Amino acid sequence: MRDLIKKELSKPSMNKMFKGWAEQEQILDELEVGYVGFDGSVEEYLNNKLNY
Numbered sequence: 001m002r003d004l005i006k007k008e009l010s011k012p013s014m015n016k017m018f019k020g021w022a023e024q025e026q027i028l029d030e031l032e033v034g035y036v037g038f039d040g041s042v043e044e045y046l047n048n049k050l051n052y
Contacts, residue, residue, distance in 0.1 A: 005022075005032060005042055007042075018050055
């Protein structure tokens with residue numbers, strides 16, 4: 001799961017600020033835990049999470 005989150009955060013279309021998150025373990029931990037109950041793709045989850 002962590003690798004999928006890192007991959008999404010590293011995409012060229014991702015906001016520059018969020019790209020830096022791909023290397024921060026604490027943020028990855030929080031995103032990974034938050035994704036567990038989400039019903040959708042990693043991309044949808046990150047879009048939801050980062051836009052609110």
